[in-house]
Amino acid sequence: xxxxxxxxxxxxxxxxxxxxxxxxxxxxxxxxxxxxxxxxxxxxxxxxxxxxxxxxxxxxxxxxxxxxxxxxxxxxxxxxxxxxxxxxxxxxxxxxxxxxxxxxxxxxxxxxxxxxxxxxxxxxxxxxxxxxxxxxxxxxxxxxxxxxxxxxxxxxxxxxxxxxxxxxxxxxxxxxxxxxxxxxxxxxxxxxxxxxxxxxxxxxxxxxxxxxxxxxxxxxxxxxxxxxxxxxxxxxxxxxxxxxxxxxxxxxxxxxxxxxxxxxxxxxxxxxxxxxxxxxxxxxxxxxxxxxxxxxxxxxxxxxxxxxxxxxxxxxxxxxxxxxxxxxxxxxxxxxxxxxxxxxxxxxxxxxxxxxxxxxxxxxxxxxxxxxxxxx
Amino acid sequence: xxxxxxxxxxxxxxxxxxxxxxxxxxxxxxxxxxxxxxxxxxxxxxxxxxxxxxxxxxxxxxxxxxxxxxxxxxxxxxxxxxxxxxxxxxxxxxxxxxxxxxxxxxxxxxxxxxxxxxxxxxxxxxxxxxxxxxxxxxxxxxxxxxxxxxxxxxxxxxxxxxxxxxxxxxxxxxxxxxxxxxxxxxxxxxxxxxxxxxxxxxxxxxxxxxxxxxxxxxxxxxxxxxxxxxxxxxxxxxxxxxxxxxxxxxxxxxxxxxxxxxxxxxxxxxxxxxxxxxxxxxxxxxxxxxxxxxxxxxxxxxxxxxxxxxxxxxxx
Ligand SMILES: Nc1ncnc2c1ncn2[C@@H]1O[C@H](COP(=O)(O)OP(=O)(O)OP(=O)(O)O)[C@@H](O)[C@H]1O
Ligand SMILES: [Mg+2]
Numbered sequence: 110x111x112x113x114x115x116x117x118x119x120x121x122x123x124x125x126x127x128x129x130x131x132x133x134x135x136x137x138x139x140x141x142x143x144x145x146x147x148x149x150x151x152x153x154x155x156x157x158x159x160x161x162x163x164x165x166x167x168x169x170x171x172x173x174x175x176x177x178x179x180x181x182x183x184x185x186x187x188x189x190x191x192x193x194x195x196x197x198x199x200x201x202x203x204x205x206x207x208x209x210x211x212x213x214x215x216x217x218x219x220x221x222x223x224x225x226x227x228x229x230x231x232x233x234x235x236x237x238x239x240x241x242x243x244x245x246x247x248x249x250x251x252x253x254x255x256x257x258x259x260x261x262x263x264x265x266x267x268x269x270x271x272x273x274x275x276x277x278x279x280x281x282x283x284x285x286x287x288x289x290x291x292x293x294x295x296x297x298x299x300x301x302x303x304x305x306x307x308x309x310x311x312x313x314x315x316x317x318x319x320x321x322x323x324x325x326x327x328x329x330x331x332x333x334x335x336x337x338x339x340x341x342x343x344x345x346x347x348x349x350x351x352x353x354x355x356x357x358x359x360x361x362x363x364x365x366x367x368x369x370x371x372x373x374x375x376x377x378x379x380x381x382x383x384x385x386x387x388x389x390x391x392x393x394x395x396x397x398x399x400x401x402x403x404x405x406x407x408x409x410x411x412x413x414x415x416x417x418x419x420x421x422x423x424x425x426x427x428x429x430x431x432x433x434x435x436x437x438x439x440x441x442x443x444x445x446x447x448x449x450x451x452x453x454x455x456x457x458x459x460x461x462x463x464x465x466x467x468x469x470x471x472x473x474x475x476x477x478x479x480x481x482x483x484x485x
Numbered sequence: 486x487x488x489x490x491x492x493x494x495x496x497x498x499x500x501x502x503x504x505x506x507x508x509x510x511x512x513x514x515x516x517x518x519x520x521x522x523x524x525x526x527x528x529x530x531x532x533x534x535x536x537x538x539x540x541x542x543x544x545x546x547x548x549x550x551x552x553x554x555x556x557x558x559x560x561x562x563x564x565x566x567x568x569x570x571x572x573x574x575x576x577x578x579x580x581x582x583x584x585x586x587x588x589x590x591x592x593x594x595x596x597x598x599x600x601x602x603x604x605x606x607x608x609x610x611x612x613x614x615x616x617x618x619x620x621x622x623x624x625x626x627x628x629x630x631x632x633x634x635x636x637x638x639x640x641x642x643x644x645x646x647x648x649x650x651x652x653x654x655x656x657x658x659x660x661x662x663x664x665x666x667x668x669x670x671x672x673x674x675x676x677x678x679x680x681x682x683x684x685x686x687x688x689x690x691x692x693x694x695x696x697x698x699x700x701x702x703x704x705x706x707x708x709x710x711x712x713x714x715x716x717x718x719x720x721x722x723x724x725x726x727x728x729x730x731x732x733x734x735x736x737x738x739x740x741x742x743x744x745x746x747x748x749x750x751x752x753x754x755x756x757x758x759x760x761x762x763x764x765x766x767x768x769x770x771x772x773x774x775x776x777x778x779x780x781x782x783x784x785x786x787x788x789x790x791x792x793x794x795x796x797x798x799x800x801x
Contacts, residue, residue, distance in 0.1 A: 116599030120588065127587045324583035324644070327547055328600045329572045482568070484549045 113330055117338025121312075125342060131308070135346050139300050139353045146292050147362050154252040158186040160195050160207040165214035172264040173210065173218075173237070180259070182252055195241065205249050206242040214238065224261040237261070282450050290365070293358035294449040295418040298442045300354060301347055301377075302384055302412045303405075308346070309388030310401040312339045313480065318397060326482040333477045340385040347381035348374075355449070368448035372455040376448055379465040380441035386472025387437060393479040412438040440464045498525040499558070500652050500683040501546060506555035508541050515541040517706040518555070523685060523699075528678050530700035531687035532791060538706040539687035540580055543654050546685070547577050560651060573601075576650035578641045580657045580687075586630025590621055590640055593629055594647070601648040615643040619673070634661030638670065646677065653677065655686040659693065671696055691788045702794045709794035718785045723747050723793040724767040725785050729755040730778025740774065748792050757783070759793055 125131060163170045174185060187204060189195040195207040211217070217237045222228045224237075240257075244250045283290045316322040325335070351373075358364040366373075387408065395401035413419060415433040422433060422443075433439040440461035447453035455462055501523040508516040516538045523529045531539045544550040546557060548568035557564040559571050584593045594615065598608040616622045619639040624632060629640060638658055645653060655674075659667045671693070678684055686697065694700050694714065701711040710717055728736070733756050740749040740758060747759035760767040771780045 112599050112602060112604055116596050120585070120592070120596045123592060124585065124587050319586070320579065320581040320583045321585060322583075323549065323579045323581075324577065325600075326549060327572060327575070327577040328597070329569065329602070330600050482549075483551060484544060485551070 110334060113334045114338040117335060118341050121339055122342040138304055139350050142296055142300055143354055143357050146296055147289050154248050155181055157183045157205045157249055157252060159183045160187045160189050160198055160204040161185045162189050162192065162195055162207060162209045164212040165210055167215055169218055169264060170210045170214050176264055182256060199243050206240055206253050209239040209241060221261060289362045293362060293364040294445045295442055297351055297354045297445055298438050299413055299418050300350060301381060302438045303409055304350060305343060305347055305381055305384035306388040306405050306408055308343055309340055309385050310391040310395060310405050311398050313392035314395050314398050314401050332480045336389055336473055336476050340389060343385055344378065344381050348377060351377045366449050367452035369454060372448045375455045376444045379462055380437060383437035383465045383468035386469050386476060389476040390472050393476050412436050416442045418442060437465055437468045499523060500525045500560055502558040504556045506545055506557060507553050508545055508550060509553045514706050516545060519708055523683060525683050526678065526681055527698040528674060528684045528686060530694045530697035531703055532694040532700050533703035534689060537703045539703060540656050543656050543687060547575060547654055574651050576645040576653045578645040578655045578658055582637050582641060584629050584641060584644060587628060589626050589628055591625040593644065597644040597647050611647060615647060619643045635666040638662055651682060653682050653684045655684060657687050695787050702791055704795040714787055717790045721785045721790050721793050722762045723759040725783040725789050726758045726760055726767055726771045726780055727755045727783045728758060728771060728775055728778050728780045759789060
């Protein structure tokens with residue numbers, strides 16, 4: 110039995126090392142994704158192009174525009190004379206929002222408590238200006254909404270006493286609130302899902318398409334031997350990818366790696382096996398490589414959307430949470446973030462580890478049972 | 486007709502016995518009620534045109550396809566339920582090259598050896614033996630995908646016989662091989678046969694079919710005739726007449742209209758005409774039709790048998 114598993118293992122490894130394309134993908138997918146997610150994707154928007162309608166034309170109005178630019182949230186890229194003109198520009202997509210400063214700006218400003226703290230906070234206080242926002246993009250809309258309570262003391266040139274907040278918030282683990290810190294470990298989970306399922310979902314189908322299967326199934330090789338031999342080389346590949354993502358994440362994006370390397374290794378291996386067997390099951394269902402690819406995408410989409418990579422797991426509706434629980438990646442997403450960012454040991458994450466183990470054993474059994482040594 | 490004259494020596498043991506073996510793909514009947522009895526130690530041929538069900542029959546006999554109907558005994562055991570234990574005792578060379586293009590000859594052989602449970606010195610010796618036997622020693626480091634048709638076919642045979650199977654299935658093994666290499670290949674087959682291996686080989690070459698101890702002529706899933714090549718020729722249900730003279734093309738057109746003529750094919754400077762058996766004096770019958778052209782009786786060839794059995798539909 111072990112002779113055969115070893116034979117299939119070495120055969121797969123040799124074929125893999127000669128397949129330049131696949132080998133390139135193994136290295137390039139993590140790097141490209143990491144750069145994309147690390148640099149391009151940021152859920153707090155910056156330098157949003159906006160317009161300005163300044164009807165007051167005073168030193169105060171210029172000071173307000175200047176103070177807003179200083180927050181780096183927006184860039185004033187155009188000026189308009191009327192709201193009509195600005196609306197057209199928003200519709201065309203040239204700007205995402207427009208700031209309207211009315212002609213009586215100075216009067217409104219001087220009676221505003223955020224400008225002059227001696228002013229009473231009365232219901233008659235009117236906002237100094239108005240933001241008209243293209244609300245279709247929620248990220249941009251919420252970034253501009255954050256400007257709503259912008260202090261006006263910089264315009265006033267004197268400090269304003271602000272009321273004490275109701276709660277003090279202390280942020281553990283990611284004090285600077287950088288998105289990339291949460292994304293890099295999540296990316297490990299997503300990329301492993303993608304590559305592991307992609308490679309193995311084609312594993313059995315490819316042998317069928319190249320005509321190798323007809324010979325292989327006339328030999329005494331057993332299904333389980335074929336399955337185990339086929340997936341083990343990819344464990345190495347998976348671990349290479351984990352190392353690439355975490356080391357680039359660590360050195361380029363300063364993502365802290367707090368957990369123990371053994372926990373990291375254990376968790377990764379569990380998840381790699383679970384993904385590989387999921388791919389194998391797909392491979393026994395698919396009729397050709399195209400179908401295998403389509404099924405991979407079918408699994409990949411919920412893996413990205415529901416696993417907690419994009420949206421917080423706890424904020425999802427219950428039905429979506431159930432679907433998420435059925436995907437190995439959700440369990441690993443929790444584990445790797447806990448291990449990398451919060452220094453959790455794998456023993457602390459027993460439940461998720463157990464799930465991944467169950468996925469693997471179940472997957473191997475299903476794949477071996479489904480795989481028939483027949484041509485139909 | 487069913488000329489069941491097998492080998493000279495009385496067969497005592499059948500390696501393959503099939504009764505009423507059928508396979509349907511939807512409405513398409515690929516193999517229809519095939520009966521086979523193949524004695525131990527013989528080379529048995531499946532002769533037939535493309536799509537007649539040769540590969541499907543072989544896949545049924547190796548257990549790769551589930552039969553729609555019928556029973557098969559392989560090496561004295563019913564195939565159904567014993568597929569896996571029989572796999573150690575049979576070898577199969579597929580029609581399409583089924584080894585790994587991106588592995589070298591040596592790696593392919595190592596892989597197949599390990600799959601059959603060979604290890605260490607035993608594996609090394611066996612592989613060296615095969616490399617020498619099939620003249621692949623210079624190619625050991627070459628990728629299988631970059632080899633010529635004849636080399637691939639020798640590698641495939643080496644892999645199929647690595648575990649010294651008692652029964653060997655070869656599906657069109659020489660389709661990509663020149664005549665010289667084909668002769669050489671058949672020498673190897675006779676060596677294997679001599680060592681006691683029973684071989685079932687499919688082909689659409691007449692000269693190959695003629696080398697078999699016995700063969701089955703297949704058409705559209707049906708076995709039309711079987712027996713040794715000689716017996717098949719002797720028992721052919723038609724007479725061969727060769728006609729030579731001028732304007733043979735036009736003469737052929739008039740001949741094939743005639744209901745008593747099975748087929749007429751031009752071969753070089755004469756026409757080879759198959760006259761149905763019920764015609765009492767075929768030579769006289771043709772002479773009358775041939776308007777002064779010369780007509781002679783000829784010895785039937787296997788191709789004539791093939792044409793007579795398949796109704797001439799596959800030969801111009
Ligand atoms: N998997 C399949 N599904 C549906 N039809 C099939 C299948 N395999 C074979 N057939 C059909 O069965 C018939 C016999 O095919 P088979 O491959 O056995 O022919 P063959 O004698 O080996 O031909 P060739 O000389 O071209 O190899 C054909 O009509 C083919 O279309
Ligand atoms: Mg065929």
